[in-house]
Amino acid sequence: MLAGLGPLAGAHFYRRLIELTPAQQDGDHVSVVLVAEPAIPSRRDFLAGCGVSPVPALQQAARELEQVGCDIIVMPSTTTHAFYDDVASSVTVPFLNLLVEVTNALVAAHVSRPAVIATRATVQTQIYEPHFLNRIEPIYPPPEIQDRIECMIDAVKGGADTEALRADMDDVAAAGWLADADGILLACTETPLIAPTRPGPKLISATDVLAMAALRALGRQTGR
Known part of the structure; x- marks a missing residue:
């Protein structure tokens, strides 16, 4: 697993992988190698045109996972x-594509108009659109809501109290x-940590989608 993007979100992905594994004892869980490298240059800064490319560091991390014998690689960001x-082509190990897996999960859940809660970089680059095609029509937040989401994501990365941030996310999800x-597509790995709790549209967590895809790829089926 290529994590550390950010660290708490990577740890949350690992926890969800454990919780979603149909295991009765320690030996039933999957083996995991986690490369957490917070020093990888900011993806958000680079996409905003004010930072260095993270690609070389991401490729190096992927090659480290390949060299230790991982059967698959996932990148929960x-x-x-x-x-x-660029990163997947640098290794020969199967590299799951979160964008593809999330698209398939939305189609399977009969969600065709998801409200996307993600980083500004994800929204502005519209990286989901090539996969959504004409099956899914995403709804993006207006600028003032996106600013609030961005602040909440930064707060999680900065170690803020995630429970306190849930009230803000509840407001965003009720707007x-x-x-x-x-x-609602929680399309940033920080957002499931502050997922809205008020009743509302069906929640789809990109973190859970990727964790379940990883388990399927490893032959571990789960109905959760």
Whole structure:
């Protein structure tokens, strides 16, 4: 697993992988190698045109996972999938594509108009669109809501109290921009940590989608 993007989100992905594994004892869980390298240059800064490319560091991390014998590689960061092709092509190990897996999960859940809660970089680059095609029509937040989401994501990365941030996320998820949405896509790995708790549209967590895809790829089926 290529994590550290950010660290808490990577740890949350690993926890969800454990919780979603149909295991009765320690030996039933999957073996995991986690490369957490927070020093990888900011993907968000680079996509905003004010930072250095993270691709060489991402490729190096992927090669480290290949060299230790991983059967598959996952990268639980939506924004970082803007560089998926460059990173996946640097190794021969199967490299799961979060964007593809999330698209398939939305189709399977009959969600065609998801409200996308993600980083500004994910929203502006519209990296999901080539996969959504004409099956899914995403709803993006207005600028003032996106600013709030960005601040919450930064707060999680900065070690803020995630429970305190849930109230802000509840407000975002109850705002008028979701009026026509039939689901909410938590499309940044920090956002499931502060997922809204109020009743509303169906929640789809990109973190859970990728964790379940990894388990399927490893022959571990789960109905959760």
